Amino acid sequence: xxxxxxxxxxxxxxxxxxxxxxxxxxxxxxxxxxxxxxxxxxxxxxxxxxxxxxxxxxxxxxxxxxxxxxxxxxxxxxxxxxxxxxxxxxxxxxxxxxxxxxxxxxxxxxxxxxxxxxxxxxxxxxxxxxxxxxxxxxxxxxxxxxxxxxxxxxxxxxxxxxxxxx
Numbered sequence: 001x002x003x004x005x006x007x008x009x010x011x012x013x014x015x016x017x018x019x020x021x022x023x024x025x026x027x028x029x030x031x032x033x034x035x036x037x038x039x040x041x042x043x044x045x046x047x048x049x050x051x052x053x054x055x056x057x058x059x060x061x062x063x064x065x066x067x068x069x070x071x072x073x074x075x076x077x078x079x080x081x082x083x084x085x086x087x088x089x090x091x092x093x094x095x096x097x098x099x100x101x102x103x104x105x106x107x108x109x110x111x112x113x114x115x116x117x118x119x120x121x122x123x124x125x126x127x128x129x130x131x132x133x134x135x136x137x138x139x140x141x142x143x144x145x146x147x148x149x150x151x152x153x154x155x156x157x158x159x160x161x162x163x164x165x166x
Contacts, residue, residue: 042073060086095125102134111138127158 049069053062067082102117115138121131132155136148 042069045069046073046075060089091124095121095128095131097121098124099128099131099134102131106134106138111141114138122155127155129155129159131155 046066046069049062049066053059053066056062063082064086067079067086070076070079070082098117098121102114102121105111105117106114115135118131118135118138121128122135125131132151136151139145139148139151
């Protein structure tokens with residue numbers, strides 16, 4: 001990391017701040033640096049984003065900022081895999097959230113809402129086991145046993161062999 005300075009924030013201090021931060025806090029490129037995404041400052045934005053992403057490699061926001069910096073610099077070959085990985089991570093997280101929401105709603109007796117949440121989870125991840133089981137249980141309780149079996153069979157068919165229990 002170099003000594004780039006824009007708006008009073010040095011590259012080195014941004015990286016230090018990010019590496020000491022708590023999960024979900026201060027790991028994104030500071031607001032003062034957002035103008036760096038113009039093509040005039042693209043290389044400096046890449047340098048800063050790389051340092052912060054190195055300090056917080058598991059933080060989705062920093063990886064998205066790095067992808068944006070690469071795009072602004074015209075380095076689409078580096079940006080594309082970062083965007084794709086982020087989208088995949090968001091799909092997995094969205095499916096997990098929707099499945100959890102479905103389970104919570106089912107426990108409250110809100111079956112129509114639970115069904116909608118499980119369908120949403122399976123839309124993001126067709127092999128999501130918890131969502132498939134929840135939706136199948138809902139179908140079976142509604143007297144639709146054949147539909148429940150199709151839901152489970154479809155989820156199992158989409159699951160990688162390594163994900164199945166031994």
